[in-house]
Amino acid sequence: MSIKFNIDRPKISDQEINKNKNFNELVEQFKQHSLKKANADKSWWKNKIIRYSTIILGITVICSVSYLSLINNQKNKRQAISTNQSIKTKNKAFIQAPSQKITIPNTKYKVNNNKNTTILHTSNTKIKIPKNSFIDKNGKDIIGDVTIEYKEMLDIGDVILSGIPMHYDSLGHSFNFESAGMFNIKGHQNNEPVFIKQNKKIEIELCSKNNEDIFNQYYLDTISKKWNYLRKDIIIKNQLSHSIQNKNEIKLNEILSQSQKLNTLKKEITIEIPQKIDSVKLVCNKSIDKLPKGQNPYIPIKSSLDKPTFKIDGSFDEFPELMAFKNILFEVGAENKNYSKEIHEVTWSNLKIKQGTIKGKNYLLELSYRNKKEKLIVYPVLNESDYKIAQIQYENQLLTYQKLLDKRLADEQRLIKEMETKQKLYLAEIKKKEAAYNAEKLKLIERYNLENQNELANNFKSLSNVNRTTRLFQISQFGIYNSDCPHANSKGIEIKPIFILNETKKSLKPDYIYLINHDNKMVYGLNALEATKLNYEPNGNYSFCIFHKNILFICSKNAFNETIDKNNCQFILQSLPKMSENIIDFKKALEI
Amino acid sequence: MNINKDFHHTNEQLNDELIIIEAAKLNPNHFAPLYEKYYKKIFNYVYQRIDCKDTSFDITSQIFLKALINLPKYQYKGVPFASWLYRIAYNEIMQEFKSKKDLQTINADISDLRYICEETNEPFFEEYLPIIKKLILELNQKDLEIIELRFFEKKGFKEIAEILEISEVNAKVRVYRIIEKLKKSISKIKV
Numbered sequence: 001m002s003i004k005f006n007i008d009r010p011k012i013s014d015q016e017i018n019k020n021k022n023f024n025e026l027v028e029q030f031k032q033h034s035l036k037k038a039n040a041d042k043s044w045w046k047n048k049i050i051r052y053s054t055i056i057l058g059i060t061v062i063c064s065v066s067y068l069s070l071i072n073n074q075k076n077k078r079q080a081i082s083t084n085q086s087i088k089t090k091n092k093a094f095i096q097a098p099s100q101k102i103t104i105p106n107t108k109y110k111v112n113n114n115k116n117t118t119i120l121h122t123s124n125t126k127i128k129i130p131k132n133s134f135i136d137k138n139g140k141d142i143i144g145d146v147t148i149e150y151k152e153m154l155d156i157g158d159v160i161l162s163g164i165p166m167h168y169d170s171l172g173h174s175f176n177f178e179s180a181g182m183f184n185i186k187g188h189q190n191n192e193p194v195f196i197k198q199n200k201k202i203e204i205e206l207c208s209k210n211n212e213d214i215f216n217q218y219y220l221d222t223i224s225k226k227w228n229y230l231r232k233d234i235i236i237k238n239q240l241s242h243s244i245q246n247k248n249e250i251k252l253n254e255i256l257s258q259s260q261k262l263n264t265l266k267k268e269i270t271i272e273i274p275q276k277i278d279s280v281k282l283v284c285n286k287s288i289d290k291l292p293k294g295q296n297p298y299i300p301i302k303s304s305l306d307k308p309t310f311k312i313d314g315s316f317d318e319f320p321e322l323m324a325f326k327n328i329l330f331e332v333g334a335e336n337k338n339y340s341k342e343i344h345e346v347t348w349s350n351l352k353i354k355q356g357t358i359k360g361k362n363y364l365l366e367l368s369y370r371n372k373k374e375k376l377i378v379y380p381v382l383n384e385s386d387y388k389i390a391q392i393q394y395e396n397q398l399l400t401y402q403k404l405l406d407k408r409l410a411d412e413q414r415l416i417k418e419m420e421t422k423q424k425l426y427l428a429e430i431k432k433k434e435a436a437y438n439a440e441k442l443k444l445i446e447r448y449n450l451e452n453q454n455e456l457a458n459n460f461k462s463l464s465n466v467n468r469t470t471r472l473f474q475i476s477q478f479g480i481y482n483s484d485c486p487h488a489n490s491k492g493i494e495i496k497p498i499f500i501l502n503e504t505k506k507s508l509k510p511d512y513i514y515l516i517n518h519d520n521k522m523v524y525g526l527n528a529l530e531a532t533k534l535n536y537e538p539n540g541n542y543s544f545c546i547f548h549k550n551i552l553f554i555c556s557k558n559a560f561n562e563t564i565d566k567n568n569c570q571f572i573l574q575s576l577p578k579m580s581e582n583i584i585d586f587k588k589a590l591e592i
Numbered sequence: 593m594n595i596n597k598d599f600h601h602t603n604e605q606l607n608d609e610l611i612i613i614e615a616a617k618l619n620p621n622h623f624a625p626l627y628e629k630y631y632k633k634i635f636n637y638v639y640q641r642i643d644c645k646d647t648s649f650d651i652t653s654q655i656f657l658k659a660l661i662n663l664p665k666y667q668y669k670g671v672p673f674a675s676w677l678y679r680i681a682y683n684e685i686m687q688e689f690k691s692k693k694d695l696q697t698i699n700a701d702i703s704d705l706r707y708i709c710e711e712t713n714e715p716f717f718e719e720y721l722p723i724i725k726k727l728i729l730e731l732n733q734k735d736l737e738i739i740e741l742r743f744f745e746k747k748g749f750k751e752i753a754e755i756l757e758i759s760e761v762n763a764k765v766r767v768y769r770i771i772e773k774l775k776k777s778i779s780k781i782k783v
């Protein structure tokens with residue numbers, strides 16, 4: 001397979017790439033795919049074996065569950081006899097607001113079931129309702145308007161007033177919730193409850209006051225009277241600002257990439273001029289290579305007379321150093337242990353000269369005649385008369401060579417200087433273009449900023465919510481949802497509190513007792529009917545909130561500490577003046 | 593060689609991305625920021641390997657659809673979401689090459705080839721171009737992909753390893769071997 005190889009193929013412009021982007025189409029394709037998959041998944045039910053097996057299994061499970069619950073009921077009956085007091089407590093409504101005077105009101109919104117709707121609550125919480133989300137009790141689509149009742153509890157004060165229990169049991173351990181935000185959502189039409197259709201989900205982007213990422217999502221099952229874990233909290237805190245920022249970045253990049261001038265300058269700075277700098281270097285290197293190199297002349301060596309020599313006729317094309325002299329002789333080196341005078345007596349039929357052990361200095365002489373072969377290391381030498389001529393010749397050649405070398409060096413220097421001058425010019429050009437590029441970019445950014453002032457002003461509201469964390473809930477049924485972190489109940493000092501009214505100095509039997517832990521922003525709802533015992537951490541920061549006959553009493557943080565410091569268990573309560581019976585004053589009194 | 597900074601995210605950036613992914617797992621509409629962020633990059637990755645612009649756009653759409661479908665299976669492994677997307681893109685392109693063999697193209701800028709040359713510690717001369725091209729064309733599919741990712745797209749070895757599902761060491765060794773081959777070829781013509 002031959003693969004095409006393109007070099008410097010033109011790039012596709014950002015504009016063209018963006019033109020082909022279509023997120024809505026992608027989501028549409030995804031939905032179609034999901035639908036097809038769902039239909040395919042259903043088909044397993046058509047299989048007879050699976051169908052009958054499932055039915056048999058189902059019947060078995062129902063029988064087992066019924067049997068177990070029967071046994072449990074009997075156990076519960078036995079327990080009920082021994083704990084009359086707890087029965088009294090359980091008779092109380094599971095969710096009961098402690099005060100009828102200070103309450104969190106439900107906000108009502110009218111929603112048209114035939115349209116996609118986004119509700120923006122006063123706290124900036126968003127409720128996104130897709131069209132045709134509601135059905136009535138018979139499973140029929142709702143036509144017309146639906147009333148959505150929504151209330152949220154974002155701090156300890158709200159939690160107390162809601163009367164929603166914050167107790168959580170998991171695997172036999174008892175916990176209390178620290179809430180990052182809770183809400184109750186319901187829907188009805190003409191006083192008849194409505195339901196969320198299967199496969200439809202309402203999204204609630206709860207604007208939480210808590211920025212921490214330690215919370216989970218829970219749903220309050222009011223039938224089994226317990227919180228059910230749903231999932232880890234989904235925080236989309238910065239997504240809004242992030243997406244705005246991204247959007248702005250994309251838009252700015254678009255403007256920048258659309259500027260022809262900017263693109264040309266960028267191309268010149270990053271590609272064209274650096275390429276010119278490279279090519280100047282390339283040209284310079286090639287020119288230097290082309291300069292005549294010359295050859296260092298070979299030094300003639302005089303024969304040492306006492307050593308045997310060979311005179312060889314023939315050409316020494318391979319060895320130019322041997323071609324430089326006439327009547328060259330080859331002197332046998334002292335290292336040849338195999339040499340004997342008899343070698344000179346043989347008429348050798350074949351003779352070869354090869355490179356010796358020291359390049360340019362000695363040679364390997366190979367002699368052969370029939371089966372006889374000899375190898376000798378020989379040195380090229382000249383006899384007395386030839387040596388004198390060669391010496392004069394050598395000195396002349398050396399002079400010419402040195403002149404050539406000087407000229408070459410000068411030329412090399414000149415070429416390098418020329419190259420450096422040109423490169424400097426190009427570098428200066430890059431600097432100039434960079435300055436022009438930055439100026440042009442600044443101009444475009446300024447233009448962009450001006451154009452977007454209005455848009456930024458619109459985004460300001462969203463950005464101002466950055467300090468608040470948005471927690472995403474996707475609900476498929478109405479009810480109470482909570483973003484919570486369970487904390488194990490304190491195992492600190494145990495006390496049995498007695499509550500004393502400051503004005504009358506008489507003790508008071510509360511209807512509702514709430515212990516507030518200000519350190520981890522938790523509220524413990526205590527059983528007012530039982531002889532209450534509670535545990536607290538000695539270094540903790542606590543206060544009490546008490547309701548008695550619909551009147552609110554507070555034991556402040558200081559009053560709590562004073563009692564603890566005295567090793568006492570009598571907590572002094574202050575009543576909230578009637579004038580202050582509103583949520584704002586209530587929260588102020590709670591010191592939250 | 594400058595490594596592409598798109599693949600070097602801070603922990604905060606990775607966390608932001610993770611939040612969006614988790615939200616997108618529940619609702620495909622939340623996938624929008626990721627689509628916006630990576631569309632151009634993925635398209636360029638595809639178009640780098642394919643000669644036809646329209647086919648590249650089609651394949652890019654396919655990649656994002658597959659990403660969205662398989663998003664519930666995505667597990668965070670400490671590398672940016674981009675690596676996961678590139679892996680899908682790589683598999684999708686390979687699938688495409690199986691059915692249409694003439695589709696494959698190698699696209700490089702002179703500067704990319706210069707980077708490769710720099711790795712051999714040799715100055716870049718235009719005379720070397722045919723050798724570099726020949727060497728690249730002789731590579732097997734995986735080695736070719738490594739060279740494209742490393743030198744044409746300036747990716748770090750960690751990302752290359754993640755995309756091609758090989759170890760980081762293996763990716764380094766493969767690049768080293770290719771560079772050694774190139775070095776030998778260049779030294780031959782220099783002699």
